[in-house]
Amino acid sequence: MALEHIHANEVILTYGHSNTVRDFLLHGRKKRNFRVVVCESGPALKGHKMAKQLSSGGIETTLIPDSAAFAIIHAVNKVIIGTHTIMADGALRALNGTHQLLLAAKHFAIPVIVCAALYKLSPTHVCSYDEDAFNKIVGPENMLSFSNASLHSKVLVSNPEFDYVPSNLTELFITNTGGHTPSYLYRIVSELYHPLDYNLDNMCVEEKEDELEKT
Numbered sequence: 120m121a122l123e124h125i126h127a128n129e130v131i132l133t134y135g136h137s138n139t140v141r142d143f144l145l146h147g148r149k150k151r152n153f154r155v156v157v158c159e160s161g162p163a164l165k166g167h168k169m170a171k172q173l174s175s176g177g178i179e180t181t182l183i184p185d186s187a188a189f190a191i192i193h194a195v196n197k198v199i200i201g202t203h204t205i206m207a208d209g210a211l212r213a214l215n216g217t218h219q220l221l222l223a224a225k226h227f228a229i230p231v232i233v234c235a236a237l238y239k240l241s242p243t244h245v246c247s248y249d250e251d252a253f254n255k256i257v258g259p260e261n262m263l264s265f266s267n268a269s270l271h272s273k274v275l276v277s278n279p280e281f282d283y284v285p286s287n288l289t290e291l292f293i294t295n296t297g298g299h300t301p302s303y304l305y306r307i308v309s310e311l312y313h314p315l316d317y318n319l320d321n322m323c324v325e326e327k328e329d330e331l332e333k334t
Contacts, residue, residue: 122147126151127151127152132199133200134217135159135165135169135200137202145176154178162262185219195229198220198224200232207240207304209304221284233293255279256278256279
């Protein structure tokens with residue numbers, strides 16, 4: 120499907136590192152010449168690895184800091200990203216920094232494509248009061264080195280690993296079964312999951328009740 124969505128002489132923006140996006144772009148490179156701009160995805164800087172792999176694959180690649188994304192995004196043709204999880208309503212649990220990038224894309228009306236396998240599709244939704252709870256806070260070493268021990272007692276470092284990205288910021292999902300719009304994901308969820316799977320909390324409660332009955 121890469122050749123259907125990547126055209127000659129396009130400029131494509133991506134964020135961080137994703138094996139799926141990397142393979143998608145490298146497949147498109149077999150018959151298309153295009154350029155890729157990679158946001159480095161701080162503080163983990165996963166975009167450095169992505170830029171190196173794309174460049175080694177023959178793609179003209181430019182690595183930029185995340186702060187420069189808004190300045191150059193008007194010059195790109197599309198944004199192609201990966202994600203950690205696709206929620207049932209088309210929202211994303213994506214790398215930290217993805218939300219601000221897609222807000223910039225929406226501001227300039229740049230189409231956003233998400234490449235992910237269907238195993239990343241979750242039957243759950245995220246309510247507004249759950250947006251913080253579904254995140255993962257990792258250690259501060261990427262932002263504040265442990266060698267600066269004297270600062271750790273004076274500075275509170277918040278280093279979330281993911282962003283919650285609303286469904287209205289993406290136009291198309293490309294999976295191993297084809298391309299789908301966010302509004303069609305409910306149909307795929309109904310095909311892949313039993314209705315009882317939609318509420319994972321209830322499943323955990325039922326499992327605990329079954330264990331108690333056995334004991």
